[in-house]
Amino acid sequence: MDRVTEESTTVTIIGAGPAGLVLANLLAAAGIACTVVERSSRVHVEQRARAGFLAANTVRVLTGAGLADGLLKHGRRHDTCAFRTASGEFELAYGGLGRGEVHTVYPQQDLVRDLVAAFLDRGGDLRFETAAVAVDGLGTDRPAVTTRGPDGALRRLSGRFVAGCDGRHGIARTAVPAGAVRRYRRDHGVSWLALLAAAPQSMAAVAYGVHPDGFAGHMARTPDVTRYYLQCPRGDDPAAWTDDRIWTALGARLRADRHGPLHRGAILERRVVDMGSDVLDPIQYGRLFLVGDAASLISPSAAKGANLAVMEAELLAAALTALLDGGDERPLARYSADCLPRIWRAQEFSHWMINLLHGPAGDGEEAVFLRALQQARLESLQTSRRHQDHFAENYVGI
């Protein structure tokens, strides 16, 4: 049997995505010892392009913690989205609607890089290429995470708490005994070809193209890189989408003939994402607390994933600090109850966005009916100021 080295910490954090890194930085700032273990290499996590739309609450949390230098310097304000349909284009300048909140566009890999640097600068214990392979003792007051490092050596990190920030396929979720949590889930039945193009954005706003061929999306990232999405059949092979085919489909669905051409460039990334959502309830079990995708997976239709992760990390950091610093157990006991209503609000809005952006194909009775509902939804959003305010509040809010 492999030899296992015993170590101890206060909070063991599994995963160095936005959830784990924000939590680690907030705990370190509060003087609480924590160890972060991350299965992938530093280069991998710092280059993994994912989301990029930071909600006002996310910017507030990061600014308050002194973690926002990069995003305040290089992030770009974003306050308008546009819908392109058969009947034309309408824009919603959401920065002037609802609560007047805007997004900051800052690529997630840049934020991750900033958060890694900030944690290491504070002398934080962050172990890359180190996978959590077992979790035990969750029902005791010394839960432990066994890890395997790059040298193959096993270490058992015991502490007072474990934070499962290891994403949708992580070990933390599976460490909860069957029957202790309920998993709500939905497959939205829609897939997107997620694309990164080496090209500047083609218009100032986020654009949503609603088209009989399927949905197309346009989202800014950096001055040289733009994110696009194309709805595609489930199980489609990304390799079958040549650059030419992609630009032709994007041009048609975003109606470039009417609204102006797209700035083309090489396609840097193409992968198929199946729209799925799930929510665990509760998101804590014994001394284990789930944060980010580990707690709830949300479809990318409204760019909520990273923003929910930061909201939860802030609540958990505050709750752990209240207990470890001040002996107050109540915020930690309430962690799940505090997060879940916000998670469900975000899920509800994302689900509504899916139905706004996608109409089922075909001439069947139900498909035709659902497409008429989609049209009514778009019209309501285009014409009702109250609907627009409600949309804006949910689009940027968490």
Ligand code: APR
């Ligand atoms: N041991 C160590 N690390 C692990 C393990 C494991 N057994 N399993 C997974 N991980 C790591 C992954 O390598 C990944 O870096 O956990 C990290 C989880 O990070 P994310 O998937 O980014 O999850 P999260 O931090 O919750 O992200 C929040 O940001 O862009 C969005 O789609 C993303 O919605 C998600 C959100």
